Amino acid sequence: MKGEFEFIESIRSMFPAPEGVEGIGDDCAIIPQQEGWETLVSTDMLVEGSHFLMDDITPYQLGWKAAASNFSDIAAMGGAPVGSFLALALPHDLPVGWEEEFLKGYRDISEEYGFPLLGGDTTSSKDRVCICVTVLGKTPSGRSVRRSGAKDGDLVCVTGFLGDSAAGLAAILHGYERDEDVKYLIDKHYLPHPRVREGQALAAWPGVHSMMDISDGIGSDLHHIMEESQVGARVDLSEIPLSKQLRSFCSRYGLDPYEFAAAGGEDYELLFTIDPEAEPDLELPHTVIGTITDGPELEWDGSEKDYMGFRHF
Amino acid sequence: MKGEFEFIESIRSMFPAPEGVEGIGDDCAIIPQQEGWETLVSTDMLVEGSHFLMDDITPYQLGWKAAASNFSDIAAMGGAPVGSFLALALPHDLPVGWEEEFLKGYRDISEEYGFPLLGGDTTSSKDRVCICVTVLGKTPSGRSVRRSGAKDGDLVCVTGFLGDSAAGLAAILHGYERDEDVKYLIDKHYLPHPRVREGQALAAWPGVHSMMDISDGIGSDLHHIMEESQVGARVDLSEIPLSKQLRSFCSRYGLDPYEFAAAGGEDYELLFTIDPEAEPDLELPHTVIGTITDGPELEWDGSEKDYMGFRHF
Numbered sequence: 370m371k372g373e374f375e376f377i378e379s380i381r382s383m384f385p386a387p388e389g390v391e392g393i394g395d396d397c398a399i400i401p402q403q404e405g406w407e408t409l410v411s412t413d414m415l416v417e418g419s420h421f422l423m424d425d426i427t428p429y430q431l432g433w434k435a436a437a438s439n440f441s442d443i444a445a446m447g448g449a450p451v452g453s454f455l456a457l458a459l460p461h462d463l464p465v466g467w468e469e470e471f472l473k474g475y476r477d478i479s480e481e482y483g484f485p486l487l488g489g490d491t492t493s494s495k496d497r498v499c500i501c502v503t504v505l506g507k508t509p510s511g512r513s514v515r516r517s518g519a520k521d522g523d524l525v526c527v528t529g530f531l532g533d534s535a536a537g538l539a540a541i542l543h544g545y546e547r548d549e550d551v552k553y554l555i556d557k558h559y560l561p562h563p564r565v566r567e568g569q570a571l572a573a574w575p576g577v578h579s580m581m582d583i584s585d586g587i588g589s590d591l592h593h594i595m596e597e598s599q600v601g602a603r604v605d606l607s608e609i610p611l612s613k614q615l616r617s618f619c620s621r622y623g624l625d626p627y628e629f630a631a632a633g634g635e636d637y638e639l640l641f642t643i644d645p646e647a648e649p650d651l652e653l654p655h656t657v658i659g660t661i662t663d664g665p666e667l668e669w670d671g672s673e674k675d676y677m678g679f680r681h682f
Numbered sequence: 683m684k685g686e687f688e689f690i691e692s693i694r695s696m697f698p699a700p701e702g703v704e705g706i707g708d709d710c711a712i713i714p715q716q717e718g719w720e721t722l723v724s725t726d727m728l729v730e731g732s733h734f735l736m737d738d739i740t741p742y743q744l745g746w747k748a749a750a751s752n753f754s755d756i757a758a759m760g761g762a763p764v765g766s767f768l769a770l771a772l773p774h775d776l777p778v779g780w781e782e783e784f785l786k787g788y789r790d791i792s793e794e795y796g797f798p799l800l801g802g803d804t805t806s807s808k809d810r811v812c813i814c815v816t817v818l819g820k821t822p823s824g825r826s827v828r829r830s831g832a833k834d835g836d837l838v839c840v841t842g843f844l845g846d847s848a849a850g851l852a853a854i855l856h857g858y859e860r861d862e863d864v865k866y867l868i869d870k871h872y873l874p875h876p877r878v879r880e881g882q883a884l885a886a887w888p889g890v891h892s893m894m895d896i897s898d899g900i901g902s903d904l905h906h907i908m909e910e911s912q913v914g915a916r917v918d919l920s921e922i923p924l925s926k927q928l929r930s931f932c933s934r935y936g937l938d939p940y941e942f943a944a945a946g947g948e949d950y951e952l953l954f955t956i957d958p959e960a961e962p963d964l965e966l967p968h969t970v971i972g973t974i975t976d977g978p979e980l981e982w983d984g985s986e987k988d989y990m991g992f993r994h995f
Contacts, residue, residue, distance in 0.1 A: 396829070399722060416812055505721075
């Protein structure tokens with residue numbers, strides 16, 4: 370493993386700061402402020418053994434995924450990218466080249482989404498990798514989309530397909546044969562694509578009332594919108610968008626696809642509620658899966674089950 | 683241990699967001715931007731077993747210290763407080779009340795320095811506490827003090843006394859009797875007071891050329907200023923300010939106080955270089971310990987030893 374300062378220098382050369390911003394190299398990064406804008410900030414921690422297993426995930430995938438879940442938080446409020454900060458605690462006995470592969474994954478997603486790495490911390494850990502990413506975004510003042518704006522009668526919508534990531538995780542944990550469907554699902558689990566551009570488009574569209582990203586499954590995440598907005602919701606299970614790969618995987622192994630789609634985490638799709646009268650004008654691809662009610666319950670049409678999402682404790 | 687959402691709610695009620703800022707509760711915090719200002723950001727990770735031992739430090743002290751090292755990074759550039767973000771990975775078998783005491787320490791220093799907690803992440807860890815704090819500050823545009831501004835002929839200055847924290851750590855690790863001197867040194871180690879107000883005062887004073895905080899010992903930290911500024915330095919060991927408690931402790935146990943003062947970490951004092959002609963006008967209490975040279979070496983007057991600071995790897 371490289372020495373601390375050599376390691377920091379190699380990161381610094383991999384991640385040049387954009388014009389006008391001071392990135393890696395001083396006690397703090399320096400980012401200009403701009404009248405009429407707001408800064409968005411979110412932070413997430415990933416610990417080996419709790420959030421990932423070193424035998425399952427490659428360092429490249431881990432670097433990608435650590436950033437993805439954070440970029441998704443900026444997407445969830447409709448933010449544009451500003452930059453990210455990466456804190457890493459690494460054991461001394463990592464395989465040769467592990468850090469470089471991790472940083473490549475982190476760099477590739479950062480470049481794809483336009484989030485420059487502006488700083489961080491590198492330190493040692495006795496025996497487990499620990500990663501903390503803090504991400505900064507921005508929106509014009511008052512234009513970020515909160516969890517708290519849902520109104521009785523709103524349509525509940527999502528982007529993309531749900532459940533692929535959770536099914537990919539199940540396939541990994543149970544050692545299912547890696548056919549084309551399973552490879553697709555595992556890719557969705559390890560290399561998720563957060564909806565940063567879609568979040569910005571939604572925030573610029575006047576019909577959206579509330580939004581968040583789907584990290585713990587809609588069964589859990591929708592409760593956050595309900596609580597913050599003081600509303601209820603009814604979700605029609607049969608309307609939840611499922612990929613053909615998820616359907617085919619579930620039918621082969623006799624599994625309930627809605628268990629993955631409603632209660633499975635880490636899709637990093639957007640969950641949002643919109644004015645029903647404006648819905649025909651929404652050009653962004655989306656699926657209506659239910660409606661906001663005057664609450665307080667979350668009802669599932671088409672199921673006896675109560676699909677709860679993932680809990681961290 | 684409380685459930686995740688209950689725990690977040692208890693944190694939310696302990697840390698109300700200031701007027702005009704959205705803190706805990708949504709996907710991101712929202713902080714207004716202001717023309718003519720720059721945002722400063724820094725992040726630090728602390729891992730049980732590498733940075734602290736649970737048997738030695740109380741949860742209150744740990745909460746205080748985790749914030750202190752970050753606030754010190756804002757101080758190091760002359761920033762005013764904006765807020766902090768706290769990511770915590772906690773094992774399930776923590777002693778009853780551990781989190782509450784940790785949060786009290788974190789809250790007390792946050793209130794003392796005026797950094798509101800604006801967000802974070804709480805998650806589980808198999809067996810070790812892991813803490814990542816990200817801190818935001820601000821300075822008027824172009825007024826933050828970098829490591830890169832030191833000039834040949836500058837006076838090298840520090841605030842406060844050096845070495846107390848490292849001597850406190852040594853006293854803990856070697857189990858020295860906790861007399862008044864040792865208690866003072868241990869307090870300096872566990873409950874450090876970063877120089878946020880002093881950093882702001884220095885940044886507003888035109889004679890300061892470069893600045894950083896002392897986290898790894900001046901033997902290591904001064905190298906950062908030298909590298910970023912492309913200069914050398916000469917430090918007069920006998921000018922390094924030592925507390926009477928450190929002197930008395932070292933004389934009792936036959937230890938070299940300069941080993942602690944020059945090579946010991948976590949003082950969280952400020953290290954800065956200033957225009958020698960302006961020095962008489964600097965009202966802030968400080969000690970001149972050396973001069974910047976045209977480099978590239980760090981020379982120690984009054985010693986044969988090469989005092990190197992702490993390295994993280």
